[in-house]
Amino acid sequence: MSAPAYKRILLKLSGEALMGDDAYGINRATITRIVSEVKEVVDLGVQVAVVIGGGNIFRGVAPAAEGMDRATADYMGMLATVMNAMALQDAMKNIGLNARVQSALSIEQVAEPYIRGKAIRYLEEGRVVIFGAGTGNPFFTTDTAAALRGMEINAEIVIKATKVDGVYTDDPKTNPEAMRYKTISFDEAITKNLKVMDATALTLCRDQKLPISVFSIFKQGALKKVIMGEDEGTMVLP
Numbered sequence: 001m002s003a004p005a006y007k008r009i010l011l012k013l014s015g016e017a018l019m020g021d022d023a024y025g026i027n028r029a030t031i032t033r034i035v036s037e038v039k040e041v042v043d044l045g046v047q048v049a050v051v052i053g054g055g056n057i058f059r060g061v062a063p064a065a066e067g068m069d070r071a072t073a074d075y076m077g078m079l080a081t082v083m084n085a086m087a088l089q090d091a092m093k094n095i096g097l098n099a100r101v102q103s104a105l106s107i108e109q110v111a112e113p114y115i116r117g118k119a120i121r122y123l124e125e126g127r128v129v130i131f132g133a134g135t136g137n138p139f140f141t142t143d144t145a146a147a148l149r150g151m152e153i154n155a156e157i158v159i160k161a162t163k164v165d166g167v168y169t170d171d172p173k174t175n176p177e178a179m180r181y182k183t184i185s186f187d188e189a190i191t192k193n194l195k196v197m198d199a200t201a202l203t204l205c206r207d208q209k210l211p212i213s214v215f216s217i218f219k220q221g222a223l224k225k226v227i228m229g230e231d232e233g234t235m236v237l238p
């Protein structure tokens with residue numbers, strides 16, 4: 001059997017993907033399936049760090065957040081990602097995966113703080129590290145946190161597991177004519193404002209020459225295919 005194409009990855013998991021077919025929140029069957037796919041690649045010897053989004057929970061409180069001070073709403077969004085991180089850790093434990101949550105916001109009773117060296121040590125020990133609370137700063141996103149943490153832990157690639165199966169010429173959810181790219185350069189994705197990942201994250205990865213793979217978390221087996229270097233989703237390359 002061929003070897004995985006990467007030794008250490010940063011997996012960005014869409015918060016909204018955890019909803020499954022529910023309106024918001026965490027769908028038990030969906031989270032179990034997602035962590036099983038993560039286990040498959042951990043079992044191949046790949047070191048996996050995860051940044052989780054918060055859309056599934058934050059969407060549920062969005063009406064209450066309307067008209068709120070932006071920074072306050074953003075801190076609420078970051079706390080939503082901590083809840084998702086805890087749920088992921090729990091789901092991983094249930095299938096025999098050893099995972100640690102590190103939070104970018106101080107919340108010691110529930111998660112240890114983000115400490116780069118410790119995160120790297122956990123990865124070397126074969127544990128999954130789940131980064132909660134994004135970057136810890138308002139006005140950012142978990143995509144940017146994924147780029148940042150990916151660089152900090154020397155990941156070879158940022159893998160964005162999202163609701164669509166790659167980067168398209170336009171949003172495929174609203175434009176059925178949109179075509180998927182197999183590969184695209186950072187410059188083109190930024191210039192064309194393709195939105196699948198925010199510009200700050202794209203720019204950080206471009207400057208550090210850290211490739212990004214975008215694939216659909218709803219497609220069973222797709223994560224393993226990306227890890228094995230097979231043709232899946234879209235690669236964003238320097």
Ligand SMILES: Nc1ncnc2c1ncn2[C@@H]1O[C@H](COP(=O)(O)OP(=O)(O)OP(=O)(O)O)[C@@H](O)[C@H]1O
Nearest residue numbers: 014015016053055162167168170171173194195196
């Ligand atoms: N050019 C494009 N190619 C692909 N997807 C696009 C494009 N433009 C917009 N999108 C939309 O971007 C979405 C993915 O990005 P988004 O940041 O919203 O989700 P996420 O980070 O996966 O979720 P969450 O906020 O829950 O963590 C897709 O669901 C898709 O509809």
Ligand SMILES: O=c1ccn([C@@H]2O[C@H](COP(=O)(O)O)[C@@H](O)[C@H]2O)c(=O)[nH]1
Nearest residue numbers: 053054074077078134135138140141142
């Ligand atoms: O570094 C960060 C990361 C996130 N936020 C806030 O959290 C929500 C949820 O994150 P998603 O990336 O949309 O899943 C986001 O909308 C921000 O409000 C943040 O402020 N800083």
